[in-house]
Amino acid sequence: MALGMVSLVALTACQKSELVAGEALPIVVEAEVISAFGGSATLAPGLTFVGGLELSSDEPLFGAFSSFRFLADDRFLGIFDTGYWIEGTARRDPDGRLIGLDGVSLAAMLDESGRESRKMLVDAESLALRDGEVYVGFEQRHRVVQYAPVSALHEARPSAPLALPFDTGALRNNGGLETLVVAPSESVLGPALVAISEKSVDQNGNNIAGILDGSLQGEFRVRPRDGFDITDGVFLPNGDLVLLERRFAISTGVAMRLRRIAADAIRPGAIVDGEVILEADHASQIDNMEGIDARSADDGSVRLTLVSDDNHSLLQRTLMLEFRLER
Numbered sequence: 001m002a003l004g005m006v007s008l009v010a011l012t013a014c015q016k017s018e019l020v021a022g023e024a025l026p027i028v029v030e031a032e033v034i035s036a037f038g039g040s041a042t043l044a045p046g047l048t049f050v051g052g053l054e055l056s057s058d059e060p061l062f063g064a065f066s067s068f069r070f071l072a073d074d075r076f077l078g079i080f081d082t083g084y085w086i087e088g089t090a091r092r093d094p095d096g097r098l099i100g101l102d103g104v105s106l107a108a109m110l111d112e113s114g115r116e117s118r119k120m121l122v123d124a125e126s127l128a129l130r131d132g133e134v135y136v137g138f139e140q141r142h143r144v145v146q147y148a149p150v151s152a153l154h155e156a157r158p159s160a161p162l163a164l165p166f167d168t169g170a171l172r173n174n175g176g177l178e179t180l181v182v183a184p185s186e187s188v189l190g191p192a193l194v195a196i197s198e199k200s201v202d203q204n205g206n207n208i209a210g211i212l213d214g215s216l217q218g219e220f221r222v223r224p225r226d227g228f229d230i231t232d233g234v235f236l237p238n239g240d241l242v243l244l245e246r247r248f249a250i251s252t253g254v255a256m257r258l259r260r261i262a263a264d265a266i267r268p269g270a271i272v273d274g275e276v277i278l279e280a281d282h283a284s285q286i287d288n289m290e291g292i293d294a295r296s297a298d299d300g301s302v303r304l305t306l307v308s309d310d311n312h313s314l315l316q317r318t319l320m321l322e323f324r325l326e327r
Helices: 004-008 150-155
Strands: 030-035 046-056 065-070 074-078 085-092 096-106 123-130 133-138 143-147 177-182 193-201 207-210 218-222 229-235 241-249 253-259 275-281 287-298 302-308 320-325
Touching: 030 096, 046 096, 065 302, 074 123, 096 150, 123 193, 133 150, 133 177, 133 229, 193 229, 241 287, 287 320
Parallel strands: 065 123, 065 287, 123 177, 177 229, 229 287
Antiparallel strands: 030 046, 046 320, 065 074, 074 085, 085 096, 123 133, 133 143, 177 193, 193 207, 207 218, 229 241, 241 253, 253 275, 287 302, 302 320
C-alpha cells in the first residue's frame, strides 16, 4: 500500500516507456552507498546495520517496490505495485557490503490472455517463491495467484486465484495482503504459504492472516501494536517469522520496525505477537519500507535486506538496506 503522505505531494511525471507486453526491458539503476543508519534507532542485541543503497533511474517506470525475494548468487526478483516485475543482481564489495545493482530489467505483469494487465488488477503487494513458482498477493481485487516458471516471468500468465482460509470480503481495499511468505520446509508449518494483511482487522482489532496450505491450513491473527501496519515478512532459517512494519503520521513522520514472531506460535486459531528487534524513525536512513528478505551467511548469521516504495514521489526514496542478525 502507498504511504499516506503521497496524496499530499506532487508525483513525478511518468511517461510510459516502450515496454512491450511479453518482453523484458533492460534499465540502468544508479546507486549511492549508505554507510551509516543514523538517527537514534533501537536495535536488539545481535542485530547490526551492514550498509545500504539509495537507488534511482532515468526510467520513469522504476520505483514503487512492494516486495522482493533473492533467488541465487545475489540475483533478486521483485514486484512494483504499479504492475511490473523487476529482476537484477546485487553487487557487493569484497567485505560483502552492497555497492550497486547490475543486470536490472522490468517486465509488465500479464493477464490470463497474455496482455498487460490494467492497474486495478495488478496492485501487487506481496511476493513468495516456492519450488520454482512465484506467488503474488494483490490488493483492490484481493487474491493470491501463481506464476511459473520464475525464469520467464515476462511471458508468464497468472493461475486462477488460490483458495484462501479467510473471507476476502473482510479485507480493506488499500490494506490487504501485504505479506506472502513461505515457511522453511523443515519447520512445523512445512513449506506452507502464509499470508498476512496490512491493516485489515477482525472484530477484536487483530490483523487477519492465514496458512494457505499444508497440514495446518487455517486462519490465525496477528496482534497489531503501537499504530504500526504490517508491510512484509520473512521466515528465518529456524522458522521464526520477522515482520516488517511501518507507521506514518503528519506530526511525527515515517517510522519502521521489525518484529520477531516465534516459530511455534503460528497455528490455526492463534493470536501471535513478538518482540521488537528494530525500531527507527525519520531521523534514520529509512523511507516507506515495504519489502524484506533474509539469506543465511557463511558465518551462520542471517542478512536481512529491506527495500522501500518511493511511490514515484519527488519527496521519497528507493532504499535497499541490509542488517546482520547473529545466529
